[in-house]
Structure formats: structure tokens, C-alpha cells
Amino acid sequence: MTSSEKLTRWIVTAPPTVFLLVFFxxxxxxxxxxxxxxxxxxxxxxxxxxxxxxxxxxxATDVIYVEILLRSFAIALLTTLACIVIAYPLAWLIARSxxxxxDLLVLLxxxxxxxxxxVRIYAWIxxxxxxxLLYTPTAVIAGMVYVHLPFMVLPLYTNLEKHDPALLEAAQxxxxxxxxxxxxxxxxxxxxxxxxxxxxxxxxxxxMFAVPELLGGTGDILIGNLIKEQFLDNRDWxxxxxxxxxxxxxxxxxxxxxxWGARRGLHGTEAVS
Amino acid sequence: xxxxxxxxxxxxxxxxxxxxxxxxxxxxxEFFTLLGPSGCGKTTILRMVAGFDAPDxxxxxxDGASLAGVPPERRPLHTVFQSYALFPHMxxxxxxxxxxxxxxxxxxxxxxxxxxTLALVHLEDKANSFPHELSGGQKQRVALAxxxxxxxxxxxLDEPLGALDAKLRQEMQxxxxxxxxxxxxxxxxxxxxxxxxxxLSHRIAVMRQGRVEQLDExxxxxxxxxxxxxxxxxxxxxxxxVEVVAASKLLLTLKAAGLGEIAAIDPRPIQPGExxxxxxxxxxIRIFGKREAADLKNRFEGRVKELLYVxxxxxxxxxxxNGFVLxxxxxNAAPGRAKFHEVGDPVAVGWRHDAGxxxxx
Numbered sequence: 272m273t274s275s276e277k278l279t280r281w282i283v284t285a286p287p288t289v290f291l292l293v294f295f296x297x298x299x300x301x302x303x304x305x306x307x308x309x310x311x312x313x314x315x316x317x318x319x320x321x322x323x324x325x326x327x328x329x330x331a332t333d334v335i336y337v338e339i340l341l342r343s344f345a346i347a348l349l350t351t352l353a354c355i356v357i358a359y360p361l362a363w364l365i366a367r368s369x370x371x372x373x374d375l376l377v378l379l380x381x382x383x384x385x386x387x388x389x390v391r392i393y394a395w396i397x398x399x400x401x402x403x404l405l406y407t408p409t410a411v412i413a414g415m416v417y418v419h420l421p422f423m424v425l426p427l428y429t430n431l432e433k434h435d436p437a438l439l440e441a442a443q444x445x446x447x448x449x450x451x452x453x454x455x456x457x458x459x460x461x462x463x464x465x466x467x468x469x470x471x472x473x474x475x476x477x478x479m480f481a482v483p484e485l486l487g488g489t490g491d492i493l494i495g496n497l498i499k500e501q502f503l504d505n506r507d508w509x510x511x512x513x514x515x516x517x518x519x520x521x522x523x524x525x526x527x528x529x530x531w532g533a534r535r536g537l538h539g540t541e542a543v544s
Numbered sequence: 545x546x547x548x549x550x551x552x553x554x555x556x557x558x559x560x561x562x563x564x565x566x567x568x569x570x571x572x573x574e575f576f577t578l579l580g581p582s583g584c585g586k587t588t589i590l591r592m593v594a595g596f597d598a599p600d601x602x603x604x605x606x607d608g609a610s611l612a613g614v615p616p617e618r619r620p621l622h623t624v625f626q627s628y629a630l631f632p633h634m635x636x637x638x639x640x641x642x643x644x645x646x647x648x649x650x651x652x653x654x655x656x657x658x659x660x661t662l663a664l665v666h667l668e669d670k671a672n673s674f675p676h677e678l679s680g681g682q683k684q685r686v687a688l689a690x691x692x693x694x695x696x697x698x699x700x701l702d703e704p705l706g707a708l709d710a711k712l713r714q715e716m717q718x719x720x721x722x723x724x725x726x727x728x729x730x731x732x733x734x735x736x737x738x739x740x741x742x743x744l745s746h747r748i749a750v751m752r753q754g755r756v757e758q759l760d761e762x763x764x765x766x767x768x769x770x771x772x773x774x775x776x777x778x779x780x781x782x783x784x785x786v787e788v789v790a791a792s793k794l795l796l797t798l799k800a801a802g803l804g805e806i807a808a809i810d811p812r813p814i815q816p817g818e819x820x821x822x823x824x825x826x827x828x829i830r831i832f833g834k835r836e837a838a839d840l841k842n843r844f845e846g847r848v849k850e851l852l853y854v855x856x857x858x859x860x861x862x863x864x865x866n867g868f869v870l871x872x873x874x875x876n877a878a879p880g881r882a883k884f885h886e887v888g889d890p891v892a893v894g895w896r897h898d899a900g901x902x903x904x905x
Contacts, residue, residue, distance in 0.1 A: 441629035443616045444594055445690065446646030459633045
């Protein structure tokens, strides 16, 4: 590499690197540090008085936090599964429709993003109220699915759209019925799309607090709400930070596990995805 | 009874008639080729036999039973696709096992037959590789193995060698012939490469614009083309426009404008005044020095306009008195000599009276 190429590379990569360092890494480190401090009297952090494990001790001694964390994971899992069930046929249909119509259909999928998130959730309140479902876990999951569906549809569609139709013809030619063609060809080849869609739904759902707050009942509090409460209502920043860190570690573990499983189970699919 | 019988099939796409009233009958054990330029309808016929498309008119019968309404997955014939269409998420062994799994064969039988078939195409050591780890030629072999493993009644091959480079292509041609002989499965092969068709096939149907122009064995197609299209499409050929001057059973006298009389033969009765083209293969034309005597009835003088030296042979383009450019091929068979004539040399060309074929208009 010549020195001018090196310089160009620095100039191109410097702004995003600086941005990530200042606005991504620094806040994350602040959160990590905050979890080891004492809460200030009126929010914020108390003056430095040595490393404190108080927040973590508090988390470990109250079983309610584990319960809420598990409930959050359950809701995230259910939301992800529901999104898969709804998004898969949708993405498949879009990928199969004539090329000219596909862009329009994709646009329709992302159209809800054009209006304000809160306004849309309030619309759900008006919808669920008369049905008697408001402030129930069902309402929370329904809202979560509604908000995150496009994040499942898009990666799935991007994957399915790239499938070579000749593969299905070959399978059919070699004796596979429609059902077998789906399970032996289409589905395994769509797993990378399914995994990225699931990550894009599962992880944000875990941290989401607006939907359970607006659509859920008092018992439907999730870890996202809990974290928000520590910062905005209880003014216990260290506890909020510790909760965030626990959540982050749990998500990272899960993501690592998923990608490890995906690599083991999907060897060979890189060629198409 | 023929193994595959195609009866008067016609296929239309909108206003376009892709296949026009084609009838073919293919015998068991045959290596049959559909040859023609792109858009001639050969692939459409293949897709109708495979079941991915259906004729608008006519019928296709396998072992005497109509295939109409039988979906592709229930037809006892398999296809080798031009793109190979190997399943990217399955190993080589997984790909080859697929048709056997679809036929609900036992695990032991699947393992045995996959191993046998991979040995047949010399890929034993690639059983656990994935398609993206293979070279083009290896992918081609996997596609063949997958098509053959379940011993279909018929194997359809859609330009299977099209994606390979020239050298590999020739190697695969030799292997394909040996493979077909060994497994004894009937092959229906589609290609636009005439040399490939000549080299591989027992019989060839030459197609143009949805019709079969000629159906014959390779050597007959080459030496006795039925019309200008076939003559021109198969190999190199000189087509000289002629008119019949005199005709007897043993000798035909033709006249070419600006060139004079040409002696030829034609076993079929013909009348003076009829027109046509005399088709002459370049390798049947001899080139002499201008002063060299030759006891050939057909001898014309000309001049070397261009030559193309390709090693084993040299292709000469010789301009005759009437401006017609005749192509003649000379084997460079004399030791130490690569070329016999240079550009601009005055030469004479000649051919035996039975060298040409008269194609009537």
C-alpha cells in the first residue's frame, strides 16, 4: 500500500471511528462505571467514595429482578416467534411477486415508520380498548409484534428474493413435493435471514419500555421499564446501570450462542446469502 | 416401442410459436441431441418433457403412457441443469443422495448408491465438500451424479457443458460418452454447440424456429445436410449458388454465375433449370499451384485472399474469378512444412465431382 493510499484510508475511516468512540464507547463506559457508584441524593451519582457493589448486591438479593428479566425474555421470545409466523409468508409472497410490484410491497411494509411511534401505539389503545384486551400481556405482545414486524420482514425478504428458482425446479425434478421443497430447500436456505430478523426483533423488544407502559397492565412491567424507572423516577442511576449491564451481558451471551449454533448448523449457506 | 415419443407438439408464448408441430421418437439407450441456435425451441421441448411446461397441442409419451398432467416430481426422468442447480446447503453426498431420499430408499441403499455414483464420476474424495468448494468441472460431475443416481428412465441435459472452458469441455465430452455407455441410461441432450452434438450423439435433431430441420446420425448430418440451414449450421461449408444445366443418372452439370460449369452428382431425379446451392466442405477442396496439373473435373483458378494457420490445419480463403470466396482446409501433414501457400499466391482449387451435395431451393 502506498502512503497516499494509507492517508486516504485514514481520512475515510477517521470520522466514523471518532463518532463511535465519543458517542458509543464513552457512554457505555460511563454506564459501566456508574454501576459501581452510589446514587446521588437528587439523582445522578454521589461524590466519589470508593468502588461500590451496592447496586449488584441489591439486584442479587431481590428475586423480583430475576423474575422481570425472565418475563422480558419470554415476551421477547414470543414476540420473535409471532413475528416469524407472520413475516415469513409475507416475505415469501413479496419475493415471489413480479419484480415491478416488489418495491411497492416493501414500501408498504416500512410505511408505518413514516408516522410517529407513539401515535401508532395510541391508535392501538383505541383498537384494543373495545376488544377488552387493553392492559394485558396479549396487548403487550401484539404491540411489540406490530412495532417490530418490518425488522423481521426485510431481512427475510432480502434473503428469499435471492434464492435461485432453479434450485426448486431441480428439487421438483428429482422428486420433491411442494412441502418437501419448502422444508429441504427454501427453509434451510432462509435461515441466515431468519436469524438476522430474529436478532433485530428480539434484542430491541428486550429493552422496549414504551409499549408495555402504554398497552400493558401493572403486572406487565419489563426490564426496559425497570431501567427507565431507575433513571427517571427512582433516581437510582447505579441500579439502572447495573440492570442495563446485566441485560447487555445476557443478550451478548444469547447472541453468541445463536451465532455459534448458526455456524454449526448452517455450514455452506454462505454461498447463497 | 420408443422410450420417449413426442407427438405433434406445439407450444405458443403469446404470438410466438416456440415449438411448431414437432414429432420425435427416442429409443431406449440412445444419446439423442436437440441442436439449434438459441431460441429454436430446443429448451422448450426439454422443459415440456421434464414437466415444467406443457404443450398447447400434441402429446408426450413415456413407455407408451401419456405424461400429460403428470407433475415433474412424478416423472421418472431427471434433468441436469445448465446452472447445475446444486443445493448449496448440502454436501456433495447430500446432493447426490437427494433423489434417493425422495424415492424413500433405505439408508443402506442410499449410502451404497451415493458411493457408487460418486466413484463413477471420480468424486469419491469430495463427498463431504460443499458445492462452493468445487471447481466448475467438479460441480458438473456432481450434477451428473445427482441426475443419474436414481437410475431414471431418461436423463435430460440442458447445455450441461456450456459453462466450462474449452479444454475441460472436451474432457467432459469424452467422459460423458463413456458414462452414458456405462450406465445405459437414455440421454436427451440440448446444445447449441454443433461440434459437441456431433461428438456425443447417436442421433441429432437440428432445430430452427420451432421446427426440426433434419433428424439424422452425426456423420449423415455432416455429409448429407438436408438444406442450406443445416449445411451452414453444422461445421464450415461453402455454399455456391448454381443452376442445373444437364442431368443424367451418373452426372449432373451445374452452372455457377461467373465461374462456369461444375460437375456433380445427385441420386435423386432432377430437371434442368432447377436452382439450388452446391455445398462443399472445406476439407474436400484441394489447392494446387497454378501450373500443377490435376485430373479433376472441377478445377478453378483463384488467388489466396486470407489464411488462418491454426497448427494442425490451415484454412485458406481463396477468391475465385467471379469474386466468390471459397474456404479450403489443408492438413499441415508434410513434415517441416506448416504452410503451402501465402496470401496473394495465384492458385487453383479443385474437387471431385462427388464431393459436393446439391441443396435444392
